[in-house]
Amino acid sequence: MVGYVYDDIFTLHGVDSHIENRHRVLTINEVAKNFPFLRLNALKAEKEELYKIHQREYVDWVERAYDEGYRFILNEDTVLTKDSFKVASYAAGSTKPVVDAFAKGILKRAFLNIRPPGHHAEFKTGQGFCIFNNVAFMARYAQSRGFEKILIIDFDVHHGNGTQDIFYRDNTVFYFSTHERNNYPYFTGSEDEIGEGPGEGYNLNRPYGDYCDDETLLRLYDDLPDWFDFDMVLVSAGYDLMREEFISTAQITFEGLRSLIKKIIGFSKGKPVAFLLEGGYELSSLAKSAEVTFEELFKE
Numbered sequence: 001m002v003g004y005v006y007d008d009i010f011t012l013h014g015v016d017s018h019i020e021n022r023h024r025v026l027t028i029n030e031v032a033k034n035f036p037f038l039r040l041n042a043l044k045a046e047k048e049e050l051y052k053i054h055q056r057e058y059v060d061w062v063e064r065a066y067d068e069g070y071r072f073i074l075n076e077d078t079v080l081t082k083d084s085f086k087v088a089s090y091a092a093g094s095t096k097p098v099v100d101a102f103a104k105g106i107l108k109r110a111f112l113n114i115r116p117p118g119h120h121a122e123f124k125t126g127q128g129f130c131i132f133n134n135v136a137f138m139a140r141y142a143q144s145r146g147f148e149k150i151l152i153i154d155f156d157v158h159h160g161n162g163t164q165d166i167f168y169r170d171n172t173v174f175y176f177s178t179h180e181r182n183n184y185p186y187f188t189g190s191e192d193e194i195g196e197g198p199g200e201g202y203n204l205n206r207p208y209g210d211y212c213d214d215e216t217l218l219r220l221y222d223d224l225p226d227w228f229d230f231d232m233v234l235v236s237a238g239y240d241l242m243r244e245e246f247i248s249t250a251q252i253t254f255e256g257l258r259s260l261i262k263k264i265i266g267f268s269k270g271k272p273v274a275f276l277l278e279g280g281y282e283l284s285s286l287a288k289s290a291e292v293t294f295e296e297l298f299k300e
């Protein structure tokens with residue numbers, strides 16, 4: 001059984017003139033209709049739960065920011081509209097029913113068609129289209145349900161600086177990222193950022209140069225930590241690495257993406273694996289990318 005989360009609530013944040021808009025999840029949801037998913041209901045994250053991954057002051061500020069006249073976080077990359085706090089709370093919180101289904105043994109795999117995305121949201125602030133860090137929220141919630149060690153694999157074309165930040169001193173969550181070197185957020189994501197203190201050795205960045213092809217990307221995944229004894233795999237699935245996308249120079253084909261998804265599922269060794277939507281902005285490419293991902297999720 002493969003789980004799936006989507007709700008129209010995810011269309012309520014943002015504006016259509018921004019590339020990170022509601023049409024992304026609507027497009028993916030049309031593709032999902034052709035697959036026999038076990039559909040799970042969206043669920044809100046409570047503030048007390050968000051405090052486990054974000055500074056209390058930041059979470060509380062997001063809740064009241066729109067009413068106080070703020071229309072973005074840090075800069076116009078990350079817009080705040082009337083329902084942004086609620087939608088971001090649902091994006092993070094909708095990871096809970098997936099973990100619960102994993103814990104009950106109902107599911108082994110899932111796709112979360114959620115937005116706003118999360119991997120750029122650091123402990124103290126959102127940024128880069130991200131408000132709350134959904135994958136970090138899911139990792140902490142999974143730990144509260146007895147999944148002690150979590151491997152996060154991030155194939156979005158951008159470095160997940162937020163996820164790295166939240167778990168940098170943590171040896172219970174391993175963060176692995178491949179991303180384009182000369183791209184947002186620019187000042188994080190180098191190979192020498194390996195974690196700190198107890199987290200040293202539990203953060204692995206594998207940046208690539210411009211015009212990355214399938215072969216180059218897939219080779220980087222040979223560096224996944226085979227010694228890390230994880231209980232769950234969470235994937236920051238950013239489809240902005242595809243050839244059709246304008247936000248990077250990466251040249252990944254659908255065949256390459258399929259091989260990547262296969263490799264990740266194979267690496268999960270039968271442990272629960274969840275794909276969380278991060279980037280991906282060209283709608284036709286996004287639809288095909290989702291289809292490839294779903295096809296692989298449904299294979300034995």
Ligand SMILES: [Zn+2]
Pocket residue numbers: 156157158238240278279280
């Ligand atoms: Zn991205």
